[in-house]
Amino acid sequence: MGKAHSHLPLSMLLMLAWRNVWRHRRRTLITLSSIAIGFGLAVLFIGIGDGSHNSMIRNAIKLGDGHITIQPESYLQAPANYKYISDGVTLSTALDALNINGSVSARISLQVLASTANNSVGAALEGFVSNNDQRQQMLEPLLIDGSWIEAGDHRGIVIGDGMARKLKVKVGSKVVLMAGKRGGDSQAQLGRVRGIFDSHVDELDDFLVLSDLQFAQYFLAGEGAIIAQAPVTRFAVFLDDPDSITYWNTLIKSAIDNDSVAVLDWQEMMPQLVQFIIIDDAGNYVFLILILIMVVFGIVNTVLMSVLERTREFGLLRALGLGRRHLLLLVFCESLLLSVLAVVIGWIVGGGTHWWFSQHGIDFSALMPDGTALMGTFMDPVIFTELSWDRVTQLTTIIFVTTLLSGIYPAIKAARITPVEAIRT
Amino acid sequence: MALLTLQGISKHYLQGELQVNALSDINLNVEEGEFAALVGPSGSGKTTLLNIIGGLDAPTQGLTQLNNTDITGLSEAELSDFRLFQLGFIFQAYNLVPVLSALENVELVMVLQGRHANERRERAEHYLQLVGLQDIMQRRPSALSGGQQQRVAVARALAAGPRLVLADEPTANLDSENATALLDIMHRLSHEEKTTFIFSTHDPRVMERAERIITLHDGKIVSDECHQRHHEPTI
Numbered sequence: 001m002g003k004a005h006s007h008l009p010l011s012m013l014l015m016l017a018w019r020n021v022w023r024h025r026r027r028t029l030i031t032l033s034s035i036a037i038g039f040g041l042a043v044l045f046i047g048i049g050d051g052s053h054n055s056m057i058r059n060a061i062k063l064g065d066g067h068i069t070i071q072p073e074s075y076l077q078a079p080a081n082y083k084y085i086s087d088g089v090t091l092s093t094a095l096d097a098l099n100i101n102g103s104v105s106a107r108i109s110l111q112v113l114a115s116t117a118n119n120s121v122g123a124a125l126e127g128f129v130s131n132n133d134q135r136q137q138m139l140e141p142l143l144i145d146g147s148w149i150e151a152g153d154h155r156g157i158v159i160g161d162g163m164a165r166k167l168k169v170k171v172g173s174k175v176v177l178m179a180g181k182r183g184g185d186s187q188a189q190l191g192r193v194r195g196i197f198d199s200h201v202d203e204l205d206d207f208l209v210l211s212d213l214q215f216a217q218y219f220l221a222g223e224g225a226i227i228a229q230a231p232v233t234r235f236a237v238f239l240d241d242p243d244s245i246t247y248w249n250t251l252i253k254s255a256i257d258n259d260s261v262a263v264l265d266w267q268e269m270m271p272q273l274v275q276f277i278i279i280d281d282a283g284n285y286v287f288l289i290l291i292l293i294m295v296v297f298g299i300v301n302t303v304l305m306s307v308l309e310r311t312r313e314f315g316l317l318r319a320l321g322l323g324r325r326h327l328l329l330l331v332f333c334e335s336l337l338l339s340v341l342a343v344v345i346g347w348i349v350g351g352g353t354h355w356w357f358s359q360h361g362i363d364f365s366a367l368m369p370d371g372t373a374l375m376g377t378f379m380d381p382v383i384f385t386e387l388s389w390d391r392v393t394q395l396t397t398i399i400f401v402t403t404l405l406s407g408i409y410p411a412i413k414a415a416r417i418t419p420v421e422a423i424r425t
Numbered sequence: 426m427a428l429l430t431l432q433g434i435s436k437h438y439l440q441g442e443l444q445v446n447a448l449s450d451i452n453l454n455v456e457e458g459e460f461a462a463l464v465g466p467s468g469s470g471k472t473t474l475l476n477i478i479g480g481l482d483a484p485t486q487g488l489t490q491l492n493n494t495d496i497t498g499l500s501e502a503e504l505s506d507f508r509l510f511q512l513g514f515i516f517q518a519y520n521l522v523p524v525l526s527a528l529e530n531v532e533l534v535m536v537l538q539g540r541h542a543n544e545r546r547e548r549a550e551h552y553l554q555l556v557g558l559q560d561i562m563q564r565r566p567s568a569l570s571g572g573q574q575q576r577v578a579v580a581r582a583l584a585a586g587p588r589l590v591l592a593d594e595p596t597a598n599l600d601s602e603n604a605t606a607l608l609d610i611m612h613r614l615s616h617e618e619k620t621t622f623i624f625s626t627h628d629p630r631v632m633e634r635a636e637r638i639i640t641l642h643d644g645k646i647v648s649d650e651c652h653q654r655h656h657e658p659t660i
Binding site: 009019023323 | 501510520523534
């Protein structure tokens with residue numbers, strides 16, 4: 001016998017597979033529809049998840065300390081009023097020299113006791129430069145009484161309505177802010193309420209006291225800081241392009257080159273928020289797994305039925321000289337085509353749905369009458385679905401690989417068919 | 426030397442706890458160009474013997490030599506290639522791949538053989554013309570009658586250039602007119618192409634066209650006779 005072997009060109013393989021896929025048009029369409037609808041739903045749910053997470057992250061970054069924070073080395077682990085950057089001028093100059101695409105805000109954070117004649121509550125004093133801070137842009141529209149601190153107003157403070165209730169103060173009232181000093185002493189400054197906001201976030205409304213940077217610097221001066229050097233607790237960097245965090249983080253670290261300060265991204269600053277998002281994402285993945293199970297059953301059902309129906313035909317092909325390997329490839333190729341079609345149709349359905357909701361949003365306010373506060377931040381009540389290219393690649397790969405894996409069993413079953421048994425059926 | 430030699434072929438299998446002797450000690454030589462019929466009642470072992478000759482089934486014991494190759498010693502992959510290049514098959518029914526046209530069905534085996542596209546197209550059209558289907562070669566099997574489908578199978582078997590064509594009851598599902606026409610085509614092409622045909626049947630119309638009749642009964646050859654053909658081809 002010669003060394004001639006059977007030969008199945010790719011064009012023939014694809015042609016046979018394509019025609020076999022459409023042999024039972026209705027069945028194929030039903031399978032594809034179910035996969036596409038499932039896939040579309042998965043895209044929508046993950047888009048909503050990402051949209052709400054990103055909304056929370058954006059708000060948390062604005063209300064918090066920016067995309068990148070530069071603060072004393074040990075501050076994150078053990079915040080204390082005496083931990084501050086004494087020479088804010090030098091650091092600010094170094095940051096300015098980087099021409100960061102975004103803005104940089106100098107801030108002072110202090111743990112204080114806010115007191116009036118009626119009550120005393122623990123508070124977080126946040127001093128910043130008025131009219132030049134993202135936090136102001138977030139909270140100013142939420143003022144329910146009074147006005148924002150004017151530039152140069154060194155005694156004015158803005159507080160949340162929760163704190164105002166506890167201290168029983170209103171706009172114009174005086175509040176004494178007392179801060180502990182290193183060594184056990186304390187110091188106090190008098191502030192006057194200029195405005196009261198209501199963010200519906202308890203962590204902000206009950207504890208936050210906002211002031212001009214200079215007001216907060218009085219406390220640092222009490223700790224021994226030199227005002228002329230513009231002492232601050234931190235610099236908050238807000239980037240125009242959030243995807244450039246890693247780039248700027250590295251650049252800032254190398255530009256500062258100072259072991260006494262830490263350069264942290266928002267994920268390092270807000271680990272609880274990151275954990276919350278990971279856990280919430282896990283819920284979305286459970287939904288995705290359910291979709292995948294549906295996809296697997298759809299493909300296995302369609303291809304396996306198709307294999308079982310064609311036992312005699314496979315026997316004929318084997319008798320004519322088609323090798324097991326080619327038969328396995330043929331059936332696998334049918335699954336591959338179903339997968340490609342499912343992914344394409346799935347993306348048309350899912351992508352279309354996502355596009356619509358990314359433009360028009362979904363209003364969740366009716367579902368959350370008590371507000372959308374979570375993890376010290378809040379979600380916008382109207383969620384615009386978001387999908388990153390990473391997600392697109394991830395979803396496509398997951399669905400594609402799953403559908404391909406679903407085709408393995410039917411393909412093996414087809415390849416195991418022996419001609420003589422198949423022809424007898 | 427004979428094209429096909431069977432020596433001491435036996436095939437036993439278990440049906441429940443009962444051993445069935447499908448074939449017992451079959452010895453047979455078939456020369457090149459013969460037009461031979463395996464006849465006998467149902468269960469006599471015709472199909473089993475054809476399957477063993479075609480390498481679709483393995484004998485329990487014995488030797489099958491085809492074109493100087495002992496096919497009982499071949500691996501499954503080698504058998505598959507052997508069938509592709511040496512044998513043509515015509516089955517009783519479901520002979521064609523439903524998603525391919527008549528022309529593509531005839532080309533299929535030549536595609537697997539790796540023949541050039543022009544050559545296989547030329548040969549496929551030629552053989553479809555020989556079986557009288559030149560006008561409907563683009564039709565799919567579902568648009569062909571049973572007789573036309575069997576003719577496509579004959580064209581496919583011959584177009585690939587096999588040494589031996591095995592046909593298992595090729596006329597069983599055909600009416601008298603179509604059966605006669607198919608047999609005449611097979612006989613004519615057997616002579617024109619000098620291709621050996623072995624076909625199983627229990628149809629008297631088929632038997633009287635065979636040049637050699639090998640009769641099986643209970644898995645044994647009970648007679649082996651050469652006949653003169655009485656009928657001339659009708660097409």
